[in-house]
Amino acid sequence: xxxxxxxxxxxxxxxxxxxxxxxxxxxxxxxxxxxxxxxxxxxxxxxxxxxxxxxxxxxxxxxxxxxxxxxxxxxxxxxxxxxxxxxxxxxxxxxxxxxxxxxxxxxxxxxxxxxxxxxxxxxxxxxxxxxxxxxxxxxxxxxxxxxxxxxxxxxxxxxxxxxxxxxxxxxxxxxxxxxxxxxxxxxxxxxxxxxxxxxxxxxxxxxxxxxxxxxxxxxxxxxxxxxxxxxxxxxxxxxxxxxxxxxxxxxxxxxxxxxxxxxxxxxxxxxxxxxxxxxxxxxxxxxxxxxxxxxxxxxxxxxxxxxxxxxxxxxxxxxxxxxxxxxxxxxxxxxxxxxxxxxxxxxxxxxxxxxxxxxxxxxxxxxxxxxxxxxxxxxxxxxxxxxxxxxxxxxxxxxxx
Amino acid sequence: xxxxxxxxxxxxxxxxxxxxxxxxxxxxxxxxxxxxxxxxxxxxxxxxxxxxxxxxxxxxxxxxxxxxxxxxxxxxxxxxxxxxxxxxxxxxxxxxxxxxxxxxxxxxxxxxxxxxxxxxxxxxxxxxxxxxxxxxxxxxxxxxxxxxxxxxxxxxxxxxxxxxxxxxxxxxxxxxxxxxxxxxxxxxxxxxxxxxxxxxxxxxxxxxxxxxxxxxxxxxxxxxxxxxxxxxxxxxxxxxxxxxxxxxxxxxxxxxxxxxxxxxxxxxxxxxxxxxxxxxxxxxxxxxxxxxxxxxxxxxxxxxxxxxxxxxxxxxxxxxxxxxxxxxxxxxxxxxxxxxxxxxxxxxxxxxxxxxxxxxxxxxxxxxxxxxxxxxxxxxxxxxxxxxxxxxxxxxxxxxx
Numbered sequence: 001x002x003x004x005x006x007x008x009x010x011x012x013x014x015x016x017x018x019x020x021x022x023x024x025x026x027x028x029x030x031x032x033x034x035x036x037x038x039x040x041x042x043x044x045x046x047x048x049x050x051x052x053x054x055x056x057x058x059x060x061x062x063x064x065x066x067x068x069x070x071x072x073x074x075x076x077x078x079x080x081x082x083x084x085x086x087x088x089x090x091x092x093x094x095x096x097x098x099x100x101x102x103x104x105x106x107x108x109x110x111x112x113x114x115x116x117x118x119x120x121x122x123x124x125x126x127x128x129x130x131x132x133x134x135x136x137x138x139x140x141x142x143x144x145x146x147x148x149x150x151x152x153x154x155x156x157x158x159x160x161x162x163x164x165x166x167x168x169x170x171x172x173x174x175x176x177x178x179x180x181x182x183x184x185x186x187x188x189x190x191x192x193x194x195x196x197x198x199x200x201x202x203x204x205x206x207x208x209x210x211x212x213x214x215x216x217x218x219x220x221x222x223x224x225x226x227x228x229x230x231x232x233x234x235x236x237x238x239x240x241x242x243x244x245x246x247x248x249x250x251x252x253x254x255x256x257x258x259x260x261x262x263x264x265x266x267x268x269x270x271x272x273x274x275x276x277x278x279x280x281x282x283x284x285x286x287x288x289x290x291x292x293x294x295x296x297x298x299x300x301x302x303x304x305x306x307x308x309x310x311x312x313x314x315x316x317x318x319x320x321x322x323x324x325x326x327x328x329x330x331x332x333x334x335x336x337x338x339x340x341x342x343x344x345x346x347x348x349x350x351x352x353x354x355x356x357x358x359x360x361x362x363x364x365x366x367x368x369x370x371x372x373x374x375x376x377x378x379x380x381x382x383x384x385x386x387x388x389x390x391x392x393x394x395x396x397x398x399x400x401x
Numbered sequence: 402x403x404x405x406x407x408x409x410x411x412x413x414x415x416x417x418x419x420x421x422x423x424x425x426x427x428x429x430x431x432x433x434x435x436x437x438x439x440x441x442x443x444x445x446x447x448x449x450x451x452x453x454x455x456x457x458x459x460x461x462x463x464x465x466x467x468x469x470x471x472x473x474x475x476x477x478x479x480x481x482x483x484x485x486x487x488x489x490x491x492x493x494x495x496x497x498x499x500x501x502x503x504x505x506x507x508x509x510x511x512x513x514x515x516x517x518x519x520x521x522x523x524x525x526x527x528x529x530x531x532x533x534x535x536x537x538x539x540x541x542x543x544x545x546x547x548x549x550x551x552x553x554x555x556x557x558x559x560x561x562x563x564x565x566x567x568x569x570x571x572x573x574x575x576x577x578x579x580x581x582x583x584x585x586x587x588x589x590x591x592x593x594x595x596x597x598x599x600x601x602x603x604x605x606x607x608x609x610x611x612x613x614x615x616x617x618x619x620x621x622x623x624x625x626x627x628x629x630x631x632x633x634x635x636x637x638x639x640x641x642x643x644x645x646x647x648x649x650x651x652x653x654x655x656x657x658x659x660x661x662x663x664x665x666x667x668x669x670x671x672x673x674x675x676x677x678x679x680x681x682x683x684x685x686x687x688x689x690x691x692x693x694x695x696x697x698x699x700x701x702x703x704x705x706x707x708x709x710x711x712x713x714x715x716x717x718x719x720x721x722x723x724x725x726x727x728x729x730x731x732x733x734x735x736x737x738x739x740x741x742x743x744x745x746x747x748x749x750x751x752x753x754x755x756x757x758x759x760x761x762x763x764x765x766x767x768x769x770x771x772x773x774x775x776x777x778x779x780x781x782x783x784x785x786x787x788x789x790x791x792x793x794x795x796x797x798x799x800x801x802x
Contacts, residue, residue, distance in 0.1 A: 231732070238733040255763060330639065331632070333634070362656060
């Protein structure tokens with residue numbers, strides 16, 4: 001196959017990932033190609049098992065069913081791995097983004113070093129591969145998500161404050177654990193979750209020109225979609241919203257500085273403040289609590305009406321709203337989306353966040369419902385990682401099957 | 402001419418604005434067109450007088466001169482008008498961006514109302530038109546720049562804090578003053594200055610994937626270039642860096658809130674603080690000083706070593722550096738550029754700004770010289786406004802001559 005054909009095949013694949021399902025003429029028009037040129041491209045993708053044709057009757061219409069092209073949902077899988085300080089998540093997805101399998105493994109605080117977490121990651125990956133082998137599905141790629149500053153080109157974590165890591169070649173480590181069975185890529189959790197949010201919104205017909213997805217997992221980090229594209233920053237370091245300094249003489253942050261937004265509205269800070277303020281204290285002598293367990297604990301205390309916890313959550317929500325307003329003053333996105341565990345805590349965070357958000361905006365526009373909760377759960381980054389592994393095929397980074 | 406030809410003609414014009422001068426084969430390749438298809442497009446643009454062919458010998462090479470296409474620099478002009486609280490600037494430029502004429506008119510503080518400033522604007526425009534008529538140049542468009550939140554689509558100023566204006570249909574006002582002689586467009590000064598900076602850097606062969614241009618005229622506002630494109634925000638409100646709240650209990654801002662960056666590092670604040678701290682006070686009873694005059698006054702005091710002024714400038718520089726670091730944490734641009742009057746005050750602002758900038762960055766990278774001073778002067782927004790008027794032709798917004 002010539003280089004040029006390759007490029008149009010990749011373009012067609014990319015378009016179907018973002019905009020499928022489509023009829024053959026719709027795909028041809030979008031690619032600016034004639035019917036005669038489109039046909040061999042589609043045949044190529046179908047022969048590879050990446051695309052299949054489904055017969056469907058258009059909604060609310062009678063008559064002949066229409067053949068639509070979409071990604072094939074049966075033959076392949078992509079996997080998203082999220083590596084965090086308290087757990088490793090592996091989500092296995094079909095090419096259309098259906099979750100086929102989810103594996104969660106808690107990490108003990110003493111194992112929060114690259115070798116310990118890589119062991120966990122290797123274990124969940126092999127568990128996932130076993131299931132895929134049994135089902136006869138082929139793995140096309142693995143995306144790895146981590147909360148921190150990532151150099152996606154070299155596959156290195158430059159700095160992950162919540163893990164305390166600097167310059168860790170995580171992509172190579174996961175690739176080794178995988179034994180070369182599929183290509184591996186690494187990116188920041190916020191970028192990856194924003195990709196998942198973007199696909200979800202596209203498929204739901206919501207506006208997607210611009211959005212900022214705020215992670216609510218470890219630190220607060222932003223995935224920025226501007227002009228319909230992910231903006232990673234010149235060095236891949238865009239979106240470090242958790243480390244915006246919001247108080248001149250603020251609390252000490254894990255990054256070594258003072259007054260970062262994370263010290264007020266990051267989940268570690270929220271959990272710590274809630275538990276300090278709780279009317280019934282935690283039993284003494286218990287081990288430090290991880291993020292996911294901590295979120296469940298404060299959610300259950302909030303549910304039961306613990307006044308100290310409710311107050312702490314309202315305060316955190318107000319800081320979160322101020323942080324979201326900083327994002328808007330800078331970027332003016334269509335929507336700021338509270339993701340990850342913020343969705344779980346939304347019943348108590350969202351109202352105070354929205355109130356302080358509107359107060360801190362320079363030009364509040366009631367017609368823009370700008371502070372929203374993600375429809376994706378704490379698996380957003382894993383889902384986005386799997387999607388990024390799929391997009392790597394269309395971008396010519398990973399080889400087509 | 403068919404609609405399709407029109408589109409390719411506009412595409413060729415746009416490419417020459419951004420990347421000219423180019424040889425015919427270079428232009429054809431960039432547009433993905435054959436030699437046969439490119440020729441009539443070029444002929445069309447030459448017949449309209451928008452493009453001319455110049456014969457040049459490639460640098461450092463011998464032999465036959467090469468014919469290069471570029472925008473014609475003789476027949477037409479575009480004008481940029483900057484309307485501020487203390488002055489109206491009109492810059493007349495050739496299509497290649499050569500400044501042909503500059504007119505500056507001070508506004509008295511009592512005339513800072515839409516009608517008063519429009520009168521000034523009309524006067525400088527007519528002065529410019531007279532010169533163009535004498536020279537036999539035709540005006541292709543006028544871009545109008547204002548510091549504030551602008552709805553470019555409707556040509557309305559939504560909110561200009563330094564002018565105290567809300568919902569002013571400025572574009573229509575200027576168009577009326579111009580008597581329909583050329584199309585008029587309106588945009589925010591930061592966006593327009595960033596466009597001028599982008600063209601300057603492209604022509605100088607500097608990297609232009611991403612940059613943030615901070616205006617130093619009235620409030621601090623950012624023109625954001627991401628992925629080589631201007632990001633205006635979903636509602637055109639991106640880049641309100643001056644209204645990032647940087648202090649919880651800060652100084653009162655003209656926008657009605659407290660603690661905005663403008664109250665520390667905006668030029669009004671800098672001038673006021675410098676004059677308060679000056680070792681020899683200003684003569685009492687003098688009228689309030691405008692921005693441009695104020696900048697000259699504090700520059701001359703700093704030059705003569707006034708310790709109070711130097712201290713105030715260093716303090717403002719430190720705040721400016723912190724503001725630039727907020728921009729970087731959010732966007733990770735290749736460069737943050739201090740524009741407008743900041744360039745004039747750079748001898749005293751830049752060192753403290755760079756120091757606090759590096760301290761406030763999460764990941765300082767010495768290889769990135771990220772905080773720079775613009776090569777453009779306080780006329781950047783006027784130059785960008787004229788460029789925007791030219792780009793409006795290529796975007797099909799204004800009619801081709």
